[in-house]
Amino acid sequence: MGFLPDEAAKLGGPVLVEPNSNGAWRYRFYQADQNHCDDDLKKLLAARPANSAADTMPYCTLHPRQAPIKGHALIL
Numbered sequence: 001m002g003f004l005p006d007e008a009a010k011l012g013g014p015v016l017v018e019p020n021s022n023g024a025w026r027y028r029f030y031q032a033d034q035n036h037c038d039d040d041l042k043k044l045l046a047a048r049p050a051n052s053a054a055d056t057m058p059y060c061t062l063h064p065r066q067a068p069i070k071g072h073a074l075i076l
């Protein structure tokens with residue numbers, strides 16, 4: 001999640017984290033004065049099918065974490 005210092009200074013507030021069962025998580029960062037994480041989260045949850053319990057639910061957080069690493073690999 002690399003940002004240039006000038007870009008990072010403009011960001012603030014909660015980050016929308018959209019976990020995916022395939023391991024590719026999506027992070028949505030917002031400008032500090034235009035943070036709509038809660039509104040976007042409500043829209044995402046309302047649009048989800050009721051039977052999509054297999055995926056981890058999206059959430060807003062001040063401390064986003066890295067997607068969990070699945071599987072093992074051996075590199076020779």
